[in-house]
Amino acid sequence: MPNVGVLVPLVAIFGGLIWLLVRAIRGREVERRVIFMFIFVAVATPILFPITFQEHATPVVKNLFDRIENLPSGSTILMSFDFDPAMAPEVQPMANALSRHCLAREHKIVFMCLWATGQSLLNTTLEYVIRPDFPHLVDGVDFVNVGYKAGNEGVLNVIVSDFKKMFPTDVNGVPLDGVEIFDKVGSCKDFDLILTVGGGRPGPKEWVLFVGDPADVPIGAGVAAVVAPQLYPYYPRQVIGILGGIKGAAEYESELVKTHPRFENMEKPGLRMMGPQTLAHVVILAFIVIGNIAFFRGRRGKKTE
Amino acid sequence: MRQLVPLTITFCVGTLLIVSVFIPPLGDLERTFTLWFDIIAVFAFFLGGGNLLRVHINKLRRRKTDWGFSIVTLAGFSTMLAAGLFKIGNPGDIATAVDAPGSMFYTIFDSVVVPLGSTMYSLLAFFVASASYRAFRAKNREATLLLVAAFIILLGRTPFGLMLTEWVPDSFSLLQIPNLAIWIMNSPNLAGQRAIMIGIGLGVISMSLRLILGIERSYLGGDNA
Numbered sequence: 026m027p028n029v030g031v032l033v034p035l036v037a038i039f040g041g042l043i044w045l046l047v048r049a050i051r052g053r054e055v056e057r058r059v060i061f062m063f064i065f066v067a068v069a070t071p072i073l074f075p076i077t078f079q080e081h082a083t084p085v086v087k088n089l090f091d092r093i094e095n096l097p098s099g100s101t102i103l104m105s106f107d108f109d110p111a112m113a114p115e116v117q118p119m120a121n122a123l124s125r126h127c128l129a130r131e132h133k134i135v136f137m138c139l140w141a142t143g144q145s146l147l148n149t150t151l152e153y154v155i156r157p158d159f160p161h162l163v164d165g166v167d168f169v170n171v172g173y174k175a176g177n178e179g180v181l182n183v184i185v186s187d188f189k190k191m192f193p194t195d196v197n198g199v200p201l202d203g204v205e206i207f208d209k210v211g212s213c214k215d216f217d218l219i220l221t222v223g224g225g226r227p228g229p230k231e232w233v234l235f236v237g238d239p240a241d242v243p244i245g246a247g248v249a250a251v252v253a254p255q256l257y258p259y260y261p262r263q264v265i266g267i268l269g270g271i272k273g274a275a276e277y278e279s280e281l282v283k284t285h286p287r288f289e290n291m292e293k294p295g296l297r298m299m300g301p302q303t304l305a306h307v308v309i310l311a312f313i314v315i316g317n318i319a320f321f322r323g324r325r326g327k328k329t330e
Numbered sequence: 331m332r333q334l335v336p337l338t339i340t341f342c343v344g345t346l347l348i349v350s351v352f353i354p355p356l357g358d359l360e361r362t363f364t365l366w367f368d369i370i371a372v373f374a375f376f377l378g379g380g381n382l383l384r385v386h387i388n389k390l391r392r393r394k395t396d397w398g399f400s401i402v403t404l405a406g407f408s409t410m411l412a413a414g415l416f417k418i419g420n421p422g423d424i425a426t427a428v429d430a431p432g433s434m435f436y437t438i439f440d441s442v443v444v445p446l447g448s449t450m451y452s453l454l455a456f457f458v459a460s461a462s463y464r465a466f467r468a469k470n471r472e473a474t475l476l477l478v479a480a481f482i483i484l485l486g487r488t489p490f491g492l493m494l495t496e497w498v499p500d501s502f503s504l505l506q507i508p509n510l511a512i513w514i515m516n517s518p519n520l521a522g523q524r525a526i527m528i529g530i531g532l533g534v535i536s537m538s539l540r541l542i543l544g545i546e547r548s549y550l551g552g553d554n555a
Contacts, residue, residue, distance in 0.1 A: 061460065064459045065456075079489065109447060110439075110444040112451065113444060144429055145429045148431050149444075172427060175375065177371070179368045183364050183368070197426050198426075254515060254519050257520045258520055258527060299489070306485070309484060313480070315463070316463040317466075
């Protein structure tokens with residue numbers, strides 16, 4: 026039996042849109058508060074009564090997934106959390122899915138941040154994703170968190186040739202000289218892959234300019250949807266894959282579950298949030314159509330006068 | 331003298347950093363300068379904090395418009411500063427990370443800063459919807475192009491895009507909306523972005539040269555701007 030909680034708001038939304046369409050045909054514009062109300066219902070309904078859709082990884086996402094999947098176990102990956110709480114709902118699901126994937130493939134991860142706010146968000150991933158999902162993994166052996174350093178591009182400019190010069194210890198003050206992962210890592214050149222999750226500045230673009238190109242290390246990026254178009258000039262040679270917005274996260278999660286069924290029951294915020302995003306997009310598209318109808322009707326009315 | 335010293339420093343550092351890219355033995359010098367820059371960047375935090383205090387205390391003293399918000403700002407600033415500096419509630423010893431899970435800093439960040447930040451960002455959905463309604467109108471040829479591209483990209487970012495055009499035969503798969511959205515991103519968008527990036531690159535080079543040669547002096551402030 027269809028979920029009444031979903032059906033009623035959906036009927037209200039589409040009924041309301043048809044009513045607005047009829048008004049638009051008569052040349053009437055829509056008030057801003059009406060648009061806000063429609064968006065509120067469109068976003069709230071799938072949050073309260075989850076609607077999920079099937080996602081298929083597009084080549085730009087699949088490339089990154091395949092690179093991580095095909096790296097030999099034990100490869101060393103650097104992952105940078107370069108975002109703030111505002112961006113977190115969009116990009117943290119990517120960071121979580123990427124971390125899960127890397128650790129499931131038994132790669133070693135070095136976590137760091139170029140944004141001060143990234144460090145606490147990185148702790149959230151460590152606390153709520155990595156430790157519960159991989160309780161057997163040891164901090165310092167399978168992954169290490171070196172935390173945040175101020176200096177933006179300056180940090181990258183140093184770690185590209187000497188990682189420990191900028192990060193002599195991990196986030197808890199343990200010297201990196203004693204950390205097993207760093208036995209074979211001296212600089213960014215020694216990483217098999219660099220993953221940057223963020224979207225602002227410094228972000229993926231700076232990683233490409235200051236580390237990816239000079240050190241010839243492949244870079245994978247997870248970014249907010251508004252930033253993704255700016256990264257396409259670097260794809261696929263300098264940035265091997267881009268996860269753009271919540272759709273990118275959802276595609277990655279679906280690919281992860283398909284390849285690693287053990288994650289079937291994991292929290293999938295990307296896929297979960299595709300419901301609100303899809304419905305909101307449909308409502309926005311409907312308003313674009315309604316707006317144009319109202320515009321042309323209004324123009325015809327003026328010409329007739 | 332007030333002009334000569336900063337101009338000379340800018341010229342020397344700028345020239346050295348450019349030359350160090352082409353002469354490998356000077357690479358170490360470049361990294362040293364970068365470390366100096368990072369140390370200076372840390373002082374910017376003190377400067378930023380001091381400035382924030384000055385502005386908001388002034389606002390409070392003079393009872394300027396919305397001075398109530400300054401109380402919230404100052405209270406938030408001091409609470410986070412105290413929680414971080416004194417590592418209140420930190421589970422480990424003084425050496426553990428300032429924001430270790432369980433600490434007061436992490437708890438406030440996770441339960442106040444994160445939801446507030448997300449709320450602010452999510453408000454965008456309302457404004458994007460309202461702006462799309464008003465801005466995406468086929469007023470002329472360029473606006474129509476923008477409208478069509480936006481329509482395809484928006485639809486391509488939803489599962490409905492594929493559902494609507496799944497019937498299109500494989501030989502014409504480019505006409506499926508998700509593929510069309512990818513094409514827009516990969517071709518027209520890519521061309522535009524590259525052109526912008528090359529333009530910005532050339533602009534940065536010319537501005538850097540102007541700074542190094544002392545032609546551009548607005549960074550000195552005062553009457554030199």
